[in-house]
Amino acid sequence: MEKNQYLDMFIEESKEHLQSMNDHLLKLENNPKDSLLISEIFRSAHTLKGMAATMGYEDLASLTHQMENVLDSIRNGTVTVSSQMMDVVFESVDHLEAMVTDIENSGDGKRNVISTVQKLEKIEQGTFINEVAATVEVMKEEESDHTYNNQLPPFDDFELTVLSQSREQGFQAYYINVCLREDCILKAARVYMVFEVVEKIGEVIKSQPTVEQLEEENFELEFSITLLTKDSANEVEAKILKVSEIDSVNIITIDVDQLSNHDKNETAKDNISEVDSLENNITSDLNPVEPTSEKNNKVQQGGSLNKTIRVNIERLDSLMNLFEEIVIDRGRLEKISQDLKNNDLTETVEHMTRISGDLQNIILNMRMVPVEQVFNRFPRMVRGLAKELNKKINLEIIGADTELDRTVIDEIGDPLVHLLRNSIDHGIEKPDVRKRNNKNEEGKVTLKAYHSGNHVFIEVSDDGAGIYREKVLQKAIKNGVISKEQSDSLTDKQVYELLFSSGLSTADKISDISGRGVGLDVVKNKIESLGGSVTVDSERNKGTIFSIQLPLTLSIISVMLVELQDEIYAIPLSSIIETAIIKESEIMAAHNQRVIDFRGSVVPIIDLSTLFKVPKVREADEYHSIVIVRKGDQIAALVVDSFIGQQEIVLKALGNYLSSVFAISGATILGNGQVALIVDCNSLFK
Structure with a gap:
């Protein structure tokens, strides 16, 4: 076969x-x-x-x-x-x-x-x-005899055979533990240099962690290798210590006979x-x-009457790419129809628009998969973490049938893992602590997904200790994220948002679970790269909730087309609250910033023509067209020259060379063949 x-x-x-x-x-x-x-x-x-x-x-x-x-x-x-x-x-x-x-x-x-x-x-x-x-008793009595072996990793039968045969050929086996300095920046590079040194004098038969984990820097500061060589332990140690940024090297000579006896009781x-x-x-x-x-x-039994067929995701991607071209051509036909004003052409284009709209919904639905595919792996992970941390955790999953685009599903797993591990490690207290605080010994972590408009919201919440405001502020000031003077005027919500700053972790102790100093900035960057946003809220001794907002799909979006001088830009409708026209006299100044009064709130004004340095071809008049946009609780008013209208557009990436352009998330091709840049409203908020 x-x-x-x-x-x-x-x-x-x-x-x-x-x-x-x-x-x-x-x-x-x-x-x-x-x-x-x-x-x-x-x-x-x-x-x-x-x-x-x-x-x-x-x-x-x-x-x-x-x-x-x-x-x-x-x-x-x-x-x-x-x-x-x-x-x-x-x-x-x-x-x-x-x-x-x-x-x-x-x-x-x-x-x-x-x-x-x-x-x-x-x-x-x-x-x-x-x-x-x-x-039990045998192990307790022999505990002192195993001090030597407890320092060694377990060896399988094949590795024991290699160790035994190498000894007969005059090789000595060493278990080498290497500890890098805390200020080591490129850990994987140092590991590579250590391996390069030892492989010149012998053969490495085992490493802990594995080579793949070492290459991915999936370890703290220590790693160990089992080496076969004819050099002495002192010679091996001296050669390894020549590699920079190494704190210490500890070498144990392996007694193969004692090791074999030990492994019988493994x-x-x-x-x-x-x-x-x-x-x-x-x-x-x-x-x-x-x-x-x-x-x-009463267990729900399997078996569905729905007929399904497996389709490779690459075929769906190809289908989506072809449909995106149809959307672009549809826009061009609509523009031509408006210019020619031919009734037959107009009717045909309108019919094509309706048909392509239905086709678009079908294709998008084909790409939609339930978040259950991601959520399903978390109960097992939570069980393992709870046992490892000696905590009692009840994971509640709500809305697992909520659907998201396959592209988003593939990327959302790691951020959710980070948030869940964070809640279990930092949020939920030990059972005895919870009992003293009149709480149920079993902590509750909730993973919830639901639709709202054109977005999907995913929430990770716990009923743990909450976030210590002062602890976050102290770490933020120490790391230079904010100054002491700024800290006095921050609200609790603003303080919690500091957790997303790069390198800010409030963990007292580094562990394998969380608190590696990476902080939550990795989660924020990943979510924002998907066109979403993440916020956090907390209450002392009540718990913490992280909320992620994601677009339903990443390829076709609804936008408001606006004009800046002779250039056209697209602002996603998902970020827009409303549009308005104001007089120059309505604009005020506060803290060296132009602002307006929007429904009782002071809203800063951002002139997009100035921001994007659009060539000036005409003077501004007394009236200004503005687009009110939102990111979380923050609001800003974007000044444009005029509104063109709403339209569905295909989001195209700018490519690697233009990936770092400020406040631009991509581009699209309009009906007249002109390219319009898409504004990334999230980048406009500090």
Whole structure:
């Protein structure tokens, strides 16, 4: 069989089944006696196993088969669902996802899962809990003997064989821990230089983190490598320290014999962190499952009557590009029709406009996908973070069926991950702290999406401690974001917005979860690059809410065409409140800024002709045409020469050479063939 013919279908369907397994496993942990949930998980695992075996991915099929056995034991009442058992099952799903990702990246889908398979076998046999409990005392007694090995990473069978054979050939194995200086700017470059040094004197067989993570700077200041060389430890250390911006180098000589003995007990050691909680659950975890109640039977079953077909996103992109050309030509035909004033031509153009409008809605709807595709991966992530931080978190997802353009969906995932991790790490307090503050020990994080006009709003909120105003101000002043004098006049809302400043993080301690000093500026930049905006509001001891506003689509937008001297500009309707005409006498001055009184509010005036340095061909008269625009709570009045009218236009990028043009987000081609620049109203607000 030609695998390439079915590979894309296999990858897509595998991802769907893995996501389904993740979703149902999370529900099963909360409803361990629900047989319908177990059946759903079993069905996904069975299908995935069959597909993997058919495609020849034996490791994937073998691990899935072992998961099936565990699920079958649960279904038959041999084993009860427990948190510790679910950790192993989730670990298995992580391996399966990694295998599918490897296959997607042209790999062979192979992965060392021996330890996980052994755990699954023990769960199936009912010995997993007993074995862990039985090793508790042994592990505690031998704790001092493992000081040496605890400093070393785990080695698989292949790596142990390499270590053993290299010793026979006269090589020495070293475990090297390298710590970079805190002021190191290009961490990945320093790592590369260290690898370049050690690879000249030996062979690196392992690194922690992985090489890919090191290249992406996905680590703090420390990393470690396992090196085979004939040089002495002192010689190795001296050569590494020649690389600049290195704080320290710690080298441990690896005793292969002691390491081999240690690894025999690795499986039991993997579970030692769970021992204290397991001791209280040994008896209950070995009891058979009770009959399923009617209440737990109410699970929405799969199966839809809708007929669907899979279409490659590249085909939809091509279709969209062709339709954009039709929109441009439609605009030109409308202009020609207006000039010629021919009834037959006018009727034909009007009919074409209606038909193309319907076609536009169909094409845009084809590209719209529910945010559920992004939201689905977060419950599993939140579960892991909660356990890691020893917190109790309840994630509530609202509006997962809200639809967004596929282009936006692909880009929104990382910002949401950052905001959720921020809420869980910084926002939600520890259970004992919440209890002292008369709160529920379980913190609540809400992820909500909804439509409003031509925008989609996504909110990430929590009922945690809120934002400390003084802490943010102190960090902002220290980092030079604002001055001490400016801080006194800022409102709470303005203080919270400072969190989006570059490099501003209020974390007291750097961790893997958040607080790396990156701050929320990365989130803001990504959202604004999508034509959206992000705001934050908070109340002490009540919680924090981040609100993201996104356009429904990025390609075709409605604008107001305006004239500046002899040039035409487009202002997105999504930013416009209203238009007006004012007299010169109505313009006032405040703090060296021209302003007007707009419905009781003082609004600054921005002359677009001056801002964009448009060549002056005629003098301004007594009256001014203005466009009132908004960004969040801020309002400004843009002065233009005249209004042309509303129109749907195709947003075209300016290209790499013009990517940094101030306050211009792109361009479009008008009906007469003229190019109009599109104003980025968000950039006009400081």
